Amino acid sequence: MIFVTTGTQLPFPALVDAVAAMANKLDERIIAQVGPDKTYRPDIDSFDHLDPDRYEAFFARARLVVAHAGIGTVLSAIKHQKPLVIMPRRFELGEHRNDHQNATARELEGRQGIYVARTEREIASYLLRNDLVPPNQGSSPKSAQLIGYLQKYIESAA
Amino acid sequence: MTLVTKKILAIASAGGHWHQLMALRPAFATGKVHYATTLRGLPEQFGLTSASLIPDCNRSTPFRAALCTFILAGLILWHRPNVIVSTGALPGVIGLALGKFLGAETIWIDSVANAEELSSSGRLAKRFAKLCLSQWEMPARKSGAAYAGSVL
Numbered sequence: 418m419i420f421v422t423t424g425t426q427l428p429f430p431a432l433v434d435a436v437a438a439m440a441n442k443l444d445e446r447i448i449a450q451v452g453p454d455k456t457y458r459p460d461i462d463s464f465d466h467l468d469p470d471r472y473e474a475f476f477a478r479a480r481l482v483v484a485h486a487g488i489g490t491v492l493s494a495i496k497h498q499k500p501l502v503i504m505p506r507r508f509e510l511g512e513h514r515n516d517h518q519n520a521t522a523r524e525l526e527g528r529q530g531i532y533v534a535r536t537e538r539e540i541a542s543y544l545l546r547n548d549l550v551p552p553n554q555g556s557s558p559k560s561a562q563l564i565g566y567l568q569k570y571i572e573s574a575a
Numbered sequence: 576m577t578l579v580t581k582k583i584l585a586i587a588s589a590g591g592h593w594h595q596l597m598a599l600r601p602a603f604a605t606g607k608v609h610y611a612t613t614l615r616g617l618p619e620q621f622g623l624t625s626a627s628l629i630p631d632c633n634r635s636t637p638f639r640a641a642l643c644t645f646i647l648a649g650l651i652l653w654h655r656p657n658v659i660v661s662t663g664a665l666p667g668v669i670g671l672a673l674g675k676f677l678g679a680e681t682i683w684i685d686s687v688a689n690a691e692e693l694s695s696s697g698r699l700a701k702r703f704a705k706l707c708l709s710q711w712e713m714p715a716r717k718s719g720a721a722y723a724g725s726v727l
Contacts, residue, residue, distance in 0.1 A: 469620040489591035520690035562724030567602035574680040
């Protein structure tokens with residue numbers, strides 16, 4: 418199963434359409450959480466919003482997750498050990514209030530298990546690959562640093 | 576010196592902000608933590624029992640922001656946290672502002688999504704947070720926030 422998620426705040430039809438266009442080439446179910454997007458797409462099962470339980474359940478069952486470049490999604494992919502294809506929302510196309518997803522995608526590009534797609538064609542090629550690997554699990558040195566710093570700060574706080 | 580368990584109020588809106596707060600949970604392990612978030616069912620998903628639901632708000636929802644302020648003020652007066660920590664967004668800023676006013680230690684961790692400049696909530700939070708962290712070096716340098724690692 419392929420799980421598509423665009424977050425709940427804004428629609429991201431370019432991403433959902435890119436996956437839906439591949440439905441007939443993929444012999445698997447596509448489940449999408451599309452946000453406020455009323456487009457009817459017969460080839461995929463879409464939900465505007467998923468409560469946390471179902472979101473986690475779909476995430477856990479997915480072979481591959483395709484998403485906007487949202488940090489929540491990236492952290493979920495690390496937690497659930499799922500290969501993740503991200504497409505940054507672009508400000509100039511009215512897909513977000515600013516261009517921060519582009520910055521996020523640039524920073525994450527090249528990390529194990531995180532695949533950045535900037536076009537419909539790149540999404541399509543990732544969907545057809547069967548060699549995508551999950552992200553690195555466990556605490557990165559940077560996250561251990563942040564947690565350690567906060568812990569000390571809180572302990573020494575008045 | 577006697578080690579007193581710190582009471583911590585940890586605030587994050589649902590979505591990426593919440594996920595980052597959850598990733599930082601080990602940092603609060605020595606304290607007694609109460610969580611506040613904006614989506615029903617989210618704390619249970621992460622096995623948290625001490626948690627409250629607060630209204631989500633942003634700059635274009637002043638009425639909800641007022642409601643959120645009122646509810647957070649109640650939470651802070653009830654729990655009397657020593658430390659208030661937030662990863663965003665606006666509800667967290669409100670929590671820190673109230674916390675500063677009521678004498679709590681205040682910590683803001685700007686979302687890792689903001690790799691180029693501090694988020695708009697972060698810029699606001701900086702006025703109320705005793706410790707303001709960015710998770711990237713560049714926005715930290717530009718804004719005067721501190722950098723001490725990131726959740727990624």
